[in-house]
Amino acid sequence: MDSGKISSELLSLASRRLDIFRELVRLAEEQRAILVEGRHGDLLDNVRKNESLLLTLNQVEKHEQALVELLRDAGNEHGYRPAYRHLNQQVLEVAGQLRDLVSVNRELLENAAEYIRYSVSVLSEAVSDSSVGLDSDRRNCPTLLIDRKA
DSSP: OOHHHHHHHHHHHHHHHHHHHHHHHHHHHHHHHHHHHTOHHHHHHHHHHHHHHHHHHHHHHHHHHHHHHHHHHHTOOSSSHHHHHHHHHHHHHHHHHHHHHHHHHHHHHHHHHHHHHHHHHHHHHHHHHHTTTOOHHHHTSOOOHHHHHO
16 A cells, blocks of 8 residues: 555544544533433443444554554655644544543532432431331331331
8 A cells, every 4th residue: 555545544544533532522411411411311322322432443543553653664654744633633622622521420420329329328227217116026027218207
């Protein structure tokens, strides 16, 4: 394969990588909305799409690196550099946006997990408190918070 075709393919892969990062940003924004709105059923689908894109990104980056090495070995790495550098700069900007979104989403998930732990703790205490003072026959039966209030 000649250097021109390699350079063209490299730029195409770099453009594809940029598109993948943009899609990851879109999915991160969608994930934030899912978390804020409490649409937990949609979260798994979002995560699956994200994982698929990350696998594709990994393949694209490996192929891209192999082409860079080919051009470097051929001594013809100057022809593609300005356009490649420009695409890489755009990827860095989009990756910065993605990092910020992932940070916010991680915080939302951590807050949700903390709320769940708190809720389980409160329910556990309510269940154990509801069994205090019952006769021995009823103490061995599971009780609900609703039973205690009734």
